[in-house]
Amino acid sequence: MxxxxxxxxxxxxxxxxxxxxxxxxxxxxxxxxxxxxxxxxxxxxxxxxxxxxxxxxxxxxxxxxxxAACWSHGRRNFFDLAKLNKAPIAIEAVRRIDELFEIERTINGKTPEQRVAVRQEKSKPLVLALEAWLRDQRAKLSSKSETAKAINYCLTRWTAFTRFLDDGRVCLSxxxxxxxxxxxxxxxxxxxxxxxxxxxxxxxxxxxxxxxxxxNDVDPQAWLTDILARLPDHPAKRINELLPWNWKLQHQPQAKAA
Structure with missing residues (x-):
């Protein structure tokens, strides 16, 4: 694999x-x-x-x-239950997690410091409320319940799930x-x-x-065709020039302007 x-x-x-x-x-x-x-x-x-x-x-x-845990994986367990079984708890869990993803869309590309600032202000209250709600719902469910298993997946990894709140380099998923x-x-x-x-x-x-x-928005076939033709005569000490992002600058002038 x-x-x-x-x-x-x-x-x-x-x-x-x-x-x-x-x-x-x-x-x-x-x-x-x-x-x-x-x-x-x-x-x-x-x-x-x-x-x-x-x-x-x-x-x-x-x-x-x-x-750092992946919120998409945590959400997926609830989403499947919400879609297949129309489970009310799962539906609400998906709604709450989607609020976090909506905030992330507004800070994509921002600096780590800017991302943390927004997360502390907007995401952290939602995460704290979500944790309390999940624990409350879990207490009402049988351990054999599929919804309980979805909740357990998140709560047993909660520290990893909340890592993004304090580190702007971490993505939500x-x-x-x-x-x-x-x-x-x-x-x-x-x-x-x-x-x-x-x-x-x-x-x-x-x-x-x-x-x-x-x-890197490079056509793999065009890149590989050109590289294979140039490689036999290309100096080993300049192999960095053939990396996709550097190749792009050589062959797509508009990338330099951008």
Whole structure:
């Protein structure tokens, strides 16, 4: 399988170009993300995949990673119940979470400091009210209830869910990474196996190049065609010039003006 790592500073006004990286693994075993991220420290925004748990352990070296939960994943559990079962609690939960997403739309691209200021003023009261409401509703439900399970998913990770309130670099969701892997999910209807581990690693490398091009508004086919033609004679010390964002400046003059 291919698991994406997505880096995009644009939501908080960062200047670094966005990029995606796909890592191939033979299975969903937790050892793979732990090995791949062994030297990384910082914030990891992801779903609740059990393979990430050890990364947040206080005893982890060189340091524990900081977990930021994805509100889209939390919302999805309620949304499915609201859509299929018309569950009143789920419907209200979706409405409350959507209020947070509406606030986020107004601060997309702002600086981390500006984002935190708005979140403290507008989002934090909503989050505090949501937590109290969820705990109240949970007390009324059977532990076997699907709605209770959706609530538990959020409450057991509440610290991670509220991380965005104090750090303007954190997004409300990891939807960007989800979009990056969508092409893989759709493509698997046409191909099932990479053929070998080597094939899997090559597929991950190609996916990395294609998705990074797309994130930088570069035509992957045009970029790859040109790069393959130039690569044999291109100096290794100037390989940075061939990266999608730099290639874009060379081939799309309007990007320089922008």
């Amino acid at each position: 291919a698991r994406p790592i997505h880096s995009d500073d644009r939501p908080f006004g960062g200047q670094d170009p966005p990029a995606a990286f796909f890592e191939y693994s033979r299975s969903r075993a937790r050892e793979y993300p732990q090995k791949h991220l062994a030297s990384f420290t910082g914030i990891l925004q992801a779903d609740a995949f059990s393979g990430y748990v050890a990364l947040y352990d206080a005893r982890r070296q060189p340091a524990p990673m900081i977990e 990891n939807n960007a990474a989800e979009r990056a892997v969508r092409g893989v999910a759709v493509g698997r209807k046409n191909w099932t196996f990479a053929g070998s581990d080597a094939g899997g690693h090559r597929a991950a490398a190609i996916l990395t190049l294609i998705e990074t091009c797309k994130m």
